[in-house]
Amino acid sequence: MFNSINVIACKNNVGAFIEIDIKKADSKAIEEIKIALDEYGVVFFRNQNLDSASYVSFAKQFGQCADYPMLKGLDGFPEITVVEKKPDENIMFGEGWHTDSTYTKEPPQYTMLYSIKSPPKGKGNTLFASQYESYKNLPDEYKNKIEHLKAVFSADGPISKTRNNRVAEKGTGIDPKTMSAIHSIIKVNKRNNKKSIYLSPGHVTKIVDMEEKESKALLDYLFHHQSKPEFVYGFEWEPNCLAIWSNHVMLHNPVNDFTGVHRVMHRITIQ
Numbered sequence: 019m020f021n022s023i024n025v026i027a028c029k030n031n032v033g034a035f036i037e038i039d040i041k042k043a044d045s046k047a048i049e050e051i052k053i054a055l056d057e058y059g060v061v062f063f064r065n066q067n068l069d070s071a072s073y074v075s076f077a078k079q080f081g082q083c084a085d086y087p088m089l090k091g092l093d094g095f096p097e098i099t100v101v102e103k104k105p106d107e108n109i110m111f112g113e114g115w116h117t118d119s120t121y122t123k124e125p126p127q128y129t130m131l132y133s134i135k136s137p138p139k140g141k142g143n144t145l146f147a148s149q150y151e152s153y154k155n156l157p158d159e160y161k162n163k164i165e166h167l168k169a170v171f172s173a174d175g176p177i178s179k180t181r182n183n184r185v186a187e188k189g190t191g192i193d194p195k196t197m198s199a200i201h202s203i204i205k206v207n208k209r210n211n212k213k214s215i216y217l218s219p220g221h222v223t224k225i226v227d228m229e230e231k232e233s234k235a236l237l238d239y240l241f242h243h244q245s246k247p248e249f250v251y252g253f254e255w256e257p258n259c260l261a262i263w264s265n266h267v268m269l270h271n272p273v274n275d276f277t278g279v280h281r282v283m284h285r286i287t288i289q
């Protein structure tokens with residue numbers, strides 16, 4: 019399946035490592051990285067050497083860069099959002115299980131995260147939960163129940179408070195209460211017909227056309243199911259690593275287990 023890249027799957031096929039200098043990735047390698055993303059949901063590259071210009075040009079080979087509605091981008095490179103936790107801060111941007119920008123009408127398909135500064139290896143990991151695995155292991159009763167359901171995804175969901183420090187510095191002025199979207203709970207990857215659960219605990223507020231109490235009970239069950247340890251891989255960052263994930267397949271959750279160190283990541287989302 020892979021001729022241009024070397025792919026090493028993680029445990030339970032949740033994520034994979036790819037060995038390639040991504041500055042030298044040609045169109046064949048890019049196509050194979052996309053196939054690996056379809057298969058494993060998230061891929062990791064260590065020891066890269068990207069400046070902002072080469073990062074953006076690499077990203078554009080995956081599709082059009084998406085705007086992040088809540089924060090202004092990096093000076094000179096508006097496609098890049100700086101995701102950081104400063105040494106004196108306690109809250110971590112994006113802390114909690116979620117998938118990116120689901121409150122938009124067409125959420126970005128991929129997210130890329132490149133590490134500039136990171137805490138000691140093993141701290142500030144990003145956890146990824148495969149929603150292929152989560153769907154596959156859902157009892158049939160629930161598979162049938164949620165097959166045609168939709169949910170409300172809000173920018174003002176539980177995760178919104180983790181943005182406050184960054185919004186105070188470089189917010190776009192958009193009121194998160196004004197941004198929400200409705201999406202189906204099940205996604206089907208048309209390239210391999212695999213199904214995944216598309217729910218973002220950080221953003222989802224309710225199930226459409228369902229009574230409040232029943233909606234809450236169903237969401238509590240599904241949120242718990244989505245991040246069971248057997249569906250999860252935790253990536254250990256060090257500087258100059260790149261992760262790319264499919265927001266249709268993976269939930270992610272940065273672990274807020276450090277202080278006194280500056281963690282800086284450059285994020286690009288792809289439509």
Ligand SMILES: [Fe+2]
Pocket residue numbers: 112116117118270
């Ligand atoms: Fe995120």
